[in-house]
Amino acid sequence: AHGVEEVAIEDVRVRRKNLDVLAEFGKLKAKNAANFVVIGHVDAGKSTLMGRLLYDLKVIDQRTLDRYRKEAERLGKGSFALAWVLDQGTEERNRGVTIDIAMNKFETETTSFTILDAPGHRDFIPNMIAGASQADFAVLVIDASTGNFESGLKGQTKEHALLVRSMGVQRIVVAVNKLDTVAWSQSRFDEITQQISAFLTTAGFQSKNLAFIPCAGLTGDNIVHKTTDPNASWYTGPPLISLLESSEPVARALEKPLRLTIDDIFRGGVQNPLSISGRLDAGTIQVGDTILVMPAKETATIKSIEVDSAPSDWAVAGQNLILHLSDIDPKYLKSGDVICPPSAPIPCLTSLTVKVLAFSHITPMHVEVLKGRLHAPGRVTKLLAELDKASGNVVKGKKPRLLKPGAVARVLLEMEEAVPLEQGGRVVLRAGGETVGAGLVE
Ligand code: GDP
Numbered sequence: 001a002h003g004v005e006e007v008a009i010e011d012v013r014v015r016r017k018n019l020d021v022l023a024e025f026g027k028l029k030a031k032n033a034a035n036f037v038v039i040g041h042v043d044a045g046k047s048t049l050m051g052r053l054l055y056d057l058k059v060i061d062q063r064t065l066d067r068y069r070k071e072a073e074r075l076g077k078g079s080f081a082l083a084w085v086l087d088q089g090t091e092e093r094n095r096g097v098t099i100d101i102a103m104n105k106f107e108t109e110t111t112s113f114t115i116l117d118a119p120g121h122r123d124f125i126p127n128m129i130a131g132a133s134q135a136d137f138a139v140l141v142i143d144a145s146t147g148n149f150e151s152g153l154k155g156q157t158k159e160h161a162l163l164v165r166s167m168g169v170q171r172i173v174v175a176v177n178k179l180d181t182v183a184w185s186q187s188r189f190d191e192i193t194q195q196i197s198a199f200l201t202t203a204g205f206q207s208k209n210l211a212f213i214p215c216a217g218l219t220g221d222n223i224v225h226k227t228t229d230p231n232a233s234w235y236t237g238p239p240l241i242s243l244l245e246s247s248e249p250v251a252r253a254l255e256k257p258l259r260l261t262i263d264d265i266f267r268g269g270v271q272n273p274l275s276i277s278g279r280l281d282a283g284t285i286q287v288g289d290t291i292l293v294m295p296a297k298e299t300a301t302i303k304s305i306e307v308d309s310a311p312s313d314w315a316v317a318g319q320n321l322i323l324h325l326s327d328i329d330p331k332y333l334k335s336g337d338v339i340c341p342p343s344a345p346i347p348c349l350t351s352l353t354v355k356v357l358a359f360s361h362i363t364p365m366h367v368e369v370l371k372g373r374l375h376a377p378g379r380v381t382k383l384l385a386e387l388d389k390a391s392g393n394v395v396k397g398k399k400p401r402l403l404k405p406g407a408v409a410r411v412l413l414e415m416e417e418a419v420p421l422e423q424g425g426r427v428v429l430r431a432g433g434e435t436v437g438a439g440l441v442e
Contacts, residue, residue, distance in 0.1 A: 014288050014302070014326070015287075016287065019286050019314055021284035021315075022254060022284065024314055025254070025284075032111045033112050033113075034111055034113050034114070034136050034244070035116055035320075036114075036139055037116045037134075037169070038050060038138070038139045039138050039140050039157075039164060040141035041151070042156065044141040044142060045177045045178055045218065047082070048217040049141055049175060051217075052223050053106075053223055056223055057108065065082070068082075108241065111247075132169055134279045136247060137170070138171070139174075139244070140172050140174045140196075141217075142157065142177060142192060142196060144176050144179050144181065144182055144189065144192055145178050146181075146182065146188075153199075158199065161203055161205075162357065162438075165204050166357050166428075167438065170209050171205075171209040172200060172205060172211075174193070174200075174210065174212045175213055176189055176192050176212060177216060177217055179215060180221065183231050184231035184232040184234075189212075189214045197212070211243050222235070222239045223239060224239055257340065258280070258282065258284065259281040260279065260285075260321065260338065261281065261337070261371070261373060262276045262337045262338070263279075263335060263373055264373075267330055274326070275324045276322070278320075278323075280316065280321055283317055283341070285314065285321075285323070286302070287302055289301070291339050291342070292340045292341065292345050293333060293339060294339075295348045295419070296337065298328055299342060300326065300327050300328035303326045306324075307320070308320060309322075323339070336374030337420065346422050347420070347421070348419060348420050348421075349421050349422075350414065350417070351413065351415070353384065353410055353441075354410070355440045355442055356437040357406075357408050359405055359436055359438070360434060361404060361436070362403040362407075362409075362436055363380070363401065363403070365380055367380055367429040367431045368430045369419065369427050369429060370427060370428040370429075376417065377415070378414060378419075379414050380411050380412070381413070381414045382412040383403060383410075383411050384409070384411060387408045387410060388408070403437075426438070426441075
């Protein structure tokens with residue numbers, strides 16, 4: 001048996017080309033790559049708007065849409081055809097909700113986009129967090145129709161905005177949607193813009209990082225094409241797609257040590273018996289590299305790499321990858337594990353301090369700590385200090401015993417098992433099926 005194993009390993013032994021990955025990347029003049037997450041209240045029109053975007057960019061064709069239309073009409077849900085572009089599974093369609101982060105890619109001349117779709121349903125917040133932690137910006141969809149805007153604000157609009165902010169998202173494009181239902185009223189648009197921008201700036205977004213656009217996903221006005229509705233002639237700005245394209249290229253953490261959090265693990269491929277997927281958060285990687293899997297502390301060899309589904313000898317931070325591995329037993333790999341260079345492993349912590357924004361009451365209690373696909377049980381053991389929201393300075397006085405929703409504090413977490421986390425990592429705390437807070441590992 002020993003001999004067989006040696007041969008098997010020898011078979012997949014790969015040649016490392018010793019590339020200067022940063023130089024290769026520089027030569028490429030790659031398109032701007034942007035990952036974004038779509039947030040907003042349920043029924044705000046998120047799926048419809050994204051379906052429209054893909055349809056008008058010709059990512060999906062007329063025949064496919066016609067098929068969806070027929071199916072939708074058969075089920076008596078005619079207006080949902082566009083929304084289905086993103087929801088592939090029929091089970092999801094029948095239930096009318098998007099279950100997981102549907103990864104969808106599309107390109108324009110300047111930018112290659114990945115939509116990390118965020119569903120509006122409460123229970124699906126963990127998926128949204130996984131999306132938001134990989135997003136460069138968010139598209140917040142607001143239902144402008146009378147009454148719905150107000151109930152949306154009380155609903156998920158605020159919660160989602162706080163959440164993406166605490167996951168490190170800095171820029172938001174606000175689609176003030178369904179303006180067709182209010183005859184493209186400029187005063188309605190202005191009123192919503194004012195309220196949302198006041199809220200977003202108190203939530204910590206800088207106003208220079210906010211953009212507002214009047215649109216209607218269902219009719220396609222101001223999505224890819226500028227509206228021709230005479231009632232909307234007061235709007236002279238660009239359509240949504242231009243705002244998405246003008247998102248600043250994200251400062252890529254190219255020079256930092258390699259970090260990739262595993263999303264999924266695939267086994268049993270004929271050519272590639274063991275593969276993992278995830279976004280490269282930091283650093284560079286090339287075929288032939290030896291990597292370390294944390295927390296297992298096991299090494300593996302990179303047999304081959306796919307960047308956005310195309311084979312590549314190398315990859316850099318910001319790209320979504322599939323890595324085909326050899327020289328490791330799959331039992332050492334699970335979703336949420338982190339891939340590092342053996343020379344600079346991510347620490348595995350059993351105790352950590354987190355600067356947390358409370359969404360609901362936090363006291364010393366059991367919590368689940370989430371970072372991307374990492375879900376780990378732990379306990380808030382101490383509330384160390386309450387912090388001023390704006391300055392981050394410690395609020396003088398005695399130590400808090402209870403954090404109220406909206407409070408910012410430094411808390412001590414003890415984990416049941418060592419988890420791969422490091423300073424600057426964004427985590428979310430959940431308890432009893434609810435998101436109780438989100439914050440930054442200190
Ligand atoms: P989601 O829950 O945010 O993904 O919302 P959906 O995309 O499923 O849309 C919810 C409902 O609003 C559906 O009936 C859509 O047809 C409708 N809708 C979406 N966008 C628009 C729009 O721009 N104008 C109008 N009038 N209705 C829309």
